[in-house]
Every structure is written in structure tokens, then in C-alpha cells.
Amino acid sequence: MTYSKFNFEIIKQSKSYNARLGIIHTPHGAVKTPAIIFCGTKANVKGVTIDHLKQEKTQIILSNTYHLLLQPGPEIIQKAGGLHKFTGWDGPMFTDSGGYQVFSLGYGGVAAEIKGVKLSHGKKSLLRITEEGALFRSYIDGKKVLLTPELSIQTQIALGADIIVCLDEYTPYNTDKMLVSNSMVRNKRWALRCRNELERSGNNTQGLINVVQGGVYEDLRLESASFANENDFDGLAIGGSLGKTVDEMYSIVKMTKGMLNNNKYVHLLGIGGIKDIFTCFKYGIDTFDCVSPTRIARHGIALVKVKENKIKNNNQINITSAPFTEDFNPISEECDCYTCKNFTKAYIHHLFKAKETLGGQLLSFHNIRFLNHMMENIRNAIENDNIDEVEKDYCN
Amino acid sequence: MTYSKFNFEIIKQSKSYNARLGIIHTPHGAVKTPAIIFCGTKANVKGVTIDHLKQEKTQIILSNTYHLLLQPGPEIIQKAGGLHKFTGWDGPMFTDSGGYQVFSLGYGGVAAEIKGVKLSHGKKSLLRITEEGALFRSYIDGKKVLLTPELSIQTQIALGADIIVCLDEYTPYNTDKMLVSNSMVRNKRWALRCRNELERSGNNTQGLINVVQGGVYEDLRLESASFANENDFDGLAIGGSLGKTVDEMYSIVKMTKGMLNNNKYVHLLGIGGIKDIFTCFKYGIDTFDCVSPTRIARHGIALVKVKENKIKNNNQINITSAPFTEDFNPISEECDCYTCKNFTKAYIHHLFKAKETLGGQLLSFHNIRFLNHMMENIRNAIENDNIDEVEKDYCN
Numbered sequence: 079m080t081y082s083k084f085n086f087e088i089i090k091q092s093k094s095y096n097a098r099l100g101i102i103h104t105p106h107g108a109v110k111t112p113a114i115i116f117c118g119t120k121a122n123v124k125g126v127t128i129d130h131l132k133q134e135k136t137q138i139i140l141s142n143t144y145h146l147l148l149q150p151g152p153e154i155i156q157k158a159g160g161l162h163k164f165t166g167w168d169g170p171m172f173t174d175s176g177g178y179q180v181f182s183l184g185y186g187g188v189a190a191e192i193k194g195v196k197l198s199h200g201k202k203s204l205l206r207i208t209e210e211g212a213l214f215r216s217y218i219d220g221k222k223v224l225l226t227p228e229l230s231i232q233t234q235i236a237l238g239a240d241i242i243v244c245l246d247e248y249t250p251y252n253t254d255k256m257l258v259s260n261s262m263v264r265n266k267r268w269a270l271r272c273r274n275e276l277e278r279s280g281n282n283t284q285g286l287i288n289v290v291q292g293g294v295y296e297d298l299r300l301e302s303a304s305f306a307n308e309n310d311f312d313g314l315a316i317g318g319s320l321g322k323t324v325d326e327m328y329s330i331v332k333m334t335k336g337m338l339n340n341n342k343y344v345h346l347l348g349i350g351g352i353k354d355i356f357t358c359f360k361y362g363i364d365t366f367d368c369v370s371p372t373r374i375a376r377h378g379i380a381l382v383k384v385k386e387n388k389i390k391n392n393n394q395i396n397i398t399s400a401p402f403t404e405d406f407n408p409i410s411e412e413c414d415c416y417t418c419k420n421f422t423k424a425y426i427h428h429l430f431k432a433k434e435t436l437g438g439q440l441l442s443f444h445n446i447r448f449l450n451h452m453m454e455n456i457r458n459a460i461e462n463d464n465i466d467e468v469e470k471d472y473c474n
Numbered sequence: 475m476t477y478s479k480f481n482f483e484i485i486k487q488s489k490s491y492n493a494r495l496g497i498i499h500t501p502h503g504a505v506k507t508p509a510i511i512f513c514g515t516k517a518n519v520k521g522v523t524i525d526h527l528k529q530e531k532t533q534i535i536l537s538n539t540y541h542l543l544l545q546p547g548p549e550i551i552q553k554a555g556g557l558h559k560f561t562g563w564d565g566p567m568f569t570d571s572g573g574y575q576v577f578s579l580g581y582g583g584v585a586a587e588i589k590g591v592k593l594s595h596g597k598k599s600l601l602r603i604t605e606e607g608a609l610f611r612s613y614i615d616g617k618k619v620l621l622t623p624e625l626s627i628q629t630q631i632a633l634g635a636d637i638i639v640c641l642d643e644y645t646p647y648n649t650d651k652m653l654v655s656n657s658m659v660r661n662k663r664w665a666l667r668c669r670n671e672l673e674r675s676g677n678n679t680q681g682l683i684n685v686v687q688g689g690v691y692e693d694l695r696l697e698s699a700s701f702a703n704e705n706d707f708d709g710l711a712i713g714g715s716l717g718k719t720v721d722e723m724y725s726i727v728k729m730t731k732g733m734l735n736n737n738k739y740v741h742l743l744g745i746g747g748i749k750d751i752f753t754c755f756k757y758g759i760d761t762f763d764c765v766s767p768t769r770i771a772r773h774g775i776a777l778v779k780v781k782e783n784k785i786k787n788n789n790q791i792n793i794t795s796a797p798f799t800e801d802f803n804p805i806s807e808e809c810d811c812y813t814c815k816n817f818t819k820a821y822i823h824h825l826f827k828a829k830e831t832l833g834g835q836l837l838s839f840h841n842i843r844f845l846n847h848m849m850e851n852i853r854n855a856i857e858n859d860n861i862d863e864v865e866k867d868y869c870n
Contacts, residue, residue, distance in 0.1 A: 120824075122825060124831065124832065125521075125831050164818075166817055424554055425554070432516040
């Protein structure tokens with residue numbers, strides 16, 4: 079069945095956890111959840127053609143409004159007939175609001191925060207945040223751009239993704255509670271402006287997602303979640319600072335998810351490690367996104383089940399390491415990706431040693447298929463109520 | 475019909491030119507000639523997966539013995555079951571002898587010579603040429619390697635390509651005639667050592683190609699050609715210095731081809747521009763190879779018919795130039811490649827501007843298909859005796 083607009087349906091609620099099986103219906107097809115959304119930041123998944131994305135059973139991809147706003151610009155993509163026609167990807171698509179990049183380039187992102195990475199602030203691109211929006215400097219040509227809720231929505235309408243996101247400010251971990259609160263309250267006003275802008279456009283095919291903020295503060299998360307529940311959004315996302323450690327992140331995700339209307343689609347922004355997915359789908363998170371599967375692939379890292387790895391409790395093998403020089407087996411005997419069906423670890427090792435980009439392409443195919451397959455297994459585990467058993471293959 | 479060893483068959487001789495239609499039979503399938511051989515230097519065509527090579531109707535690819543001898547080494551590829559299994563390419567394959575890279579890194583290559591490019595000799599890798607072979611320094615680890623005719627053939631047997639080449643020395647344009655003559659005469663001895671080494675191995679599936687040398691000197695070319703004709707080689711190649719200008723190159727190719735046994739398969743080494751192909755297939759050249767189709771693709775150049783180009787008498791468009799920003803047409807309306815069927819010039823332009831490697835991949839697919847299609851048209855033109863008419867589409 080094809081839906082002419084965004085719609086989320088819960089198929090089954092897990093008995094043992096808050097996990098659920100669902101379907102996101104969109105004008106470009108359905109997404110079975112829990113699902114992972116692969117990042118095609120600048121209107122392409124780096125090094126991966128659409129036919130290979132499909133061959134590896136990708137359901138949905140994401141492009142970044144921030145990057146496309148600056149290059150090539152929404153006018154070009156609108157003239158091309160939207161992002162689907164421009165990129166050739168005819169399946170479900172997600173765009174973010176552009177806010178995350180604007181603010182993380184000013185503050186540093188969630189992952190950097192959790193890893194304790196400090197950003198160099200030598201080139202500050204975020205100039206000013208006002209009620210109107212965020213003023214920043216383009217990394218392409220240095221021009222000043224005022225990203226307002228209206229511009230974010232107009233841009234996302236021009237791009238034409240199936241799931242779009244309200245502009246919100248992201249406050250970093252160390253922000254004073256009063257400032258986090260002010261920001262969260264302004265985000266509510268921005269979200270209403272986004273909804274109004276989408277309504278004003280007459281466009282009713284795109285699903286609009288509101289981001290729940292409030293940092294590490296339970297009362298602020300609750301206020302943000304209540305706003306999200308009470309207003310008419312097609313789905314919700316958990317964003318903002320999720321604390322300083324992985325355990326804190328999990329506890330804030332769990333707490334926040336618990337505050338949300340259980341019928342709504344919920345996305346976890348920018349998180350998609352294997353352990354993260356296994357922890358958070360059990361809280362009821364429906365979709366995840368992360369640049370890491372293809373980024374680590376380009377650096378020689380292939381994802382594997384823990385039982386397939388000689389390194390204990392580890393999901394990654396580094397194909398550039400010496401033992402793979404003469405390893406004439408595929409990355410995984412179980413995997414049905416293009417790479418595992420056709421090539422050995424020794425060949426991919428050689429491509430990396432010879433500095434051939436094809437190596438990163440082949441590992442990208444594998445990592446995409448690995449995660450899509452993992453999500454299939456997770457959905458089957460919800461269906462069959464054997465989540466713990468399936469989890470053992472992937473995490474210890 | 476499958477042949478268990480190399481065999482060349484001439485199907486039709488053109489009435490108007492020395493051009494001919496042929497078939498190279500190999501244990502990995504047939505190659506319809508005239509054909510172009512695409513370069514997969516380090517055991518891969520840069521950025522192009524095997525399925526895309528096939529989709530663009532590639533008949534045969536080439537790998538370079540020089541590069542593979544140094545990395546990963548023939549032992550690894552032999553253990554993998556040969557280059558076909560290692561790379562996943564199950565069609566006809568060609569390897570060169572390794573000599574061209576050894577000598578061109580010392581002297582500068584044919585193309586550089588014709589273009590008048592002078593090489594920096596700061597890092598000389600060729601150390602010494604003796605009767606035994608050529609001693610050079612590996613660009614990988616600095617180790618000294620003695621490339622003998624026997625090592626070249628042993629390496630090519632380990633790689634297992636369908637068409638392999640005798641080791642020969644390549645002398646540059648400005649070499650004194652006596653030195654060219656000495657080199658050419660030594661090449662004859664090296665060629666016999668190559669043939670003996672192949673016979674000694676008991677391998678009789680690979681076709682062995684002898685390279686005709688002699689530089690720009692008619693009498694030396696004739697001596698080299700006579701040797702090639704009189705000895706038992708499966709095919710011949712025209713190599714060495716072809717002069718200082720394109721016209722001189724054409725005249726030496728024509729002259730040398732005229733000296734060769736007309737029943738033998740003839741390859742033109744390292745030459746594969748569109749004008750070059752249209753000139754030289756008419757002399758009876760059967761196959762061409764050139765790195766340029768995918769190299770220029772990675773720099774934003776797409777090949778087109780002259781009538782499709784706004785620039786007069788030109789086969790190339792630069793996708794990065796400004797007019798393509800809003801060009802929502804494929805590179806060519808006539809082309810059936812993956813890229814032209816799915817993407818616009820504006821999209822590929824965007825990928826290059828955004829520094830996404832996918833742009834070079836998409837142009838590589840197009841350039842490969844463009845040339846394979848051009849060779850189909852050339853073969854049809856020989857069949858239908860309308861060579862001049864077909865040539866007008868490609869060259870003016």
C-alpha cells in the first residue's frame with residue numbers, strides 16, 4: 079500500500095522491553111522499524127552508488143540541510159525536481175533542520191562531547207543566536223547566512239524529503255541550566271514557527287519531526303517532551319546534550335523516551351553505534367542515524383558480529399592489519415553483501431595498501447549491509463521475543 | 475564456443491582500409507576487435523566495481539605487472555588463485571611485462587614525450603640494464619629488484635592473465651640509433667627467453683605477445699618486425715618511441731603494422747585517445763589501452779561525440795564548469811550508461827564542487843561506456859563499410 083503522506087504505524091509492542099515493531103509510510107515507500115538511516119550528507123552516500131545502496135537493502139537515507147543550503151543551494155535542487163530526482167534515490171528520505179551543524183560547529187557535537195574531544199574555536203562559524211534565528215558564516219564562501227525556522231522549512235520543502243525536522247538550538251553539556259532552559263523554551267517557539275511555515279506552504283506530504291531538548295535536566299526534558307506531545311507533530315526526535323558518558327546518554331534517552339506519547343514515531347539524532355542501537359531500540363527508539371558506518375569503512379574498518387572477531391567483545395576488524403594480507407576468506411561467511419559474495423579480505427587489504435578508493439567503497443557496501451541485516455535481526459527478535467539471544471551475536 | 479587457450483580469428487577485412495574485424499578467444503571468454511582495454515593498474519579499475527565494468531559492457535581489462543610485482547606480490551595473487559579470482563573479474567584479462575614502467579620511470583613515457591613533458595630525474599628508480607635484466611628500486615620499500623625476462627613471465631604466469639607480454643626495453647625518442655639498435659637486438663634475445671620460460675612452465679593457455687621496437691628507425695623496426703613474424707608468438711604489439719609528434723606517431727604505427735604478419739593479433743601499447751583509435755584501427759590495429767578514460771573522469775572530464783559538444787571539434791566536456799550548474803540533462807541523451815540513465819550534469823557538477831568521489835565514479839562509468847560504444851560503432855562500421863561516416867560523429 080502506498081501512502082501519499084507520512085504516517086507511522088506500530089505493528090507490535092515487545093513483551094520484554096519497550097521495543098516495538100513499526101512501519102513508517104511515506105510517499106516514497108515504507109520503512110520497517112527499528113531502522114537505521116544512512117547519511118548521504120551532501121546528496122550522496124560517499125562512494126556508494128544508488129544501485130549498491132539498494133543491493134545492500136537500504137531502506138532510507140538522510141541528507142543534511144546545512145550542507146545543501148550552502149551547496150548547491152535549494153533553488154538548484156528544487157529546479158532539479160527535488161532531492162529524490164537530483165540524487166536518483168527514489169526511496170524514503172530524511173533531512174535534518176540544518177541546526178545541528180550550525181550549533182555543533184560553534185559548540186562541538188554530541189559524539190565529540192561524549193569522547194571528550196575539544197574543538198578548536200579558531201574559526202568560529204556561528205556568529206549570533208537571536209529570537210529570529212542563527213546567524214552563521216558559510217564554510218563555502220564566507221557569506222553570512224541567517225538560518226531561521228522559516229528558512230529551514232522552506233529549504234526542506236525545496237529538498238522534498240519525506241521526513242523533515244524543526245529547527246532547534248543545541249546546547250552543549252557544560253551549559254548553565256538557565257541557558258539550557260531559555261534555549262529549550264525558544265526551541266518551542268521555533269518549532270511552532272516551523273509547523274506554521276509548513277502549513278502555510280500547503281505542503282502536507284512531509285512528516286514534521288519536533289526535537290526534544292532540555293540537556294541533562296529531567297524537568298527541562300519533561301517540559302520539552304510535554305510540548306512535543308501536546309502539539310501536532312508527525313514524530314519526535316531526541317536531541318541535545320545527552321550527558322558526558324555513554325551510560326549517562328543511555329539513561330537520558332531512556333528517561334526522555336519514557337516522557338513521550340507512545341504512539342509517536344521517535345528518532346534518536348546522530349547516534350548509531352551497535353551497542354547504542356541495541357540499548358536504545360529497547361527503550362522504544364524507532365530510527366537511528368550515524369555517519370560512522372561509511373566513514374570507518376573509508377578508514378579500513380569492517381563491522382562484524384562479536385563471534386566473528388578474534389578481538390573479544392569487538393565489532394570491528396581493521397582490514398589494513400597484517401594478518402589479512404593472506405586471508406582469502408570474505409569479511410563474513412554469513413554476509414550476503416556484494417563485497418562478501420565477491421571479494422576476500424586479502425583483496426580489500428591490498429586495495430587499502432595500494433591507496434585505492436575502491437577499498438573504502440567495498441567496505442562501505444559491507445558495513446551498510448551488515449547494519450541493515452542487524453536491523454532485520456532486531457525486528458525479527460521483537461517479532462519472536464528473543465531479543466537477548468540476538469543481542470549476544472552483536473554485543474557482549 | 476569457449477576456447478581453452480588464446481586464439482585470434484579475423485572475421486572480416488575492410489574494403490576501404492586495412493581495418494579488420496576479429497575475435498580474440500581466451501579461456502575467460504571472447505573479445506570482439508577492434509577493442510579497447512581498460513586499465514586496472516593495481517588489480518582494480520580505480521573507483522569502478524566489477525558489476526559496473528560489466529554494466530558498461532567492458533570486454534577486457536589490463537593490470538600492470540610492475541605494480542603487482544611490488545604490491546601485493548605475485549605469491550599473494552597466486553595463493554588467491556590468480557588475478558581473476560583475486561579481483562573478481564572473470565572476463566578476458568591482459569597484463570604487460572612490467573618493463574614499460576621500469577623504463578619510463580627512468581626515461582619518461584611515450585605520452586610525456588609526445589607532449590614534450592620533461593621528467594624530473596631527482597628520484598631515479600632504474601639503476602642498471604644488463605643482458606640479464608633491468609635492476610630498479612621499488613617505489614614501495616626502496617628494495618632493489620632485478621626484473622629479468624624470466625621473472626616477468628613467472629610473475630605473469632602467477633597473475634594468470636589471458637594475454638601476457640614479453641619483457642622489452644623501451645628507449646626514448648632522443649636515443650642514439652646505435653643504442654636503439656643494441657636495445658632492440660637485446661629485446662629479441664629477451665623475447666626468446668620469455669617464450670622459453672613460458673614453455674618451460676608447461677602453461678599453454680596464455681597468449682604471449684612480442685613487442686616490436688626500433689624507435690623511429692625504419693630499418694630497425696623492420697628487423698624487429700621480421701623477428702616477431704618469424705618466431706612463434708601469439709600476437710604482436712607496437713611499442714617503443716613513436717616519435718615526437720602525433721603525426722609522426724601515426725606514420726610509425728602505420729609503417730610498423732605494415733611490416734607485420736597480417737594474420738597476427740596486434741596491440742598498440744599505451745595509446746587510446748579517440749583520434750588515435752580512429753586513425754590506427756584503420757591501419758589494422760586490433761586493441762588499444764590507455765589510462766586516460768578513467769583518469770580524466772576523476773578530474774571532471776566526460777567524453778562526448780563532437781556533435782554533442784558546444785566546443786568545436788572536441789570530445790571532452792568539463793563537468794565542473796559553470797554552465798553545468800543548472801543543466802538538468804544527462805551528459806548524453808544517446809548514452810545508455812548507468813550515469814546517463816540516472817543522473818544529470820547538474821548533479822555530477824554538484825558532486826565535483828562538493829569534492830565527493832562519487833562524481834569521478836559516475837564519470838568513469840560514462841567514459842568507459844562511451845568508448846565501449848564507440849568501439850561497437852567502429853566494428854559495425856567495418857562490417858557495413860561506412861567507416862568515414864561513423865568517424866564524423868567522433869572526430870572532425
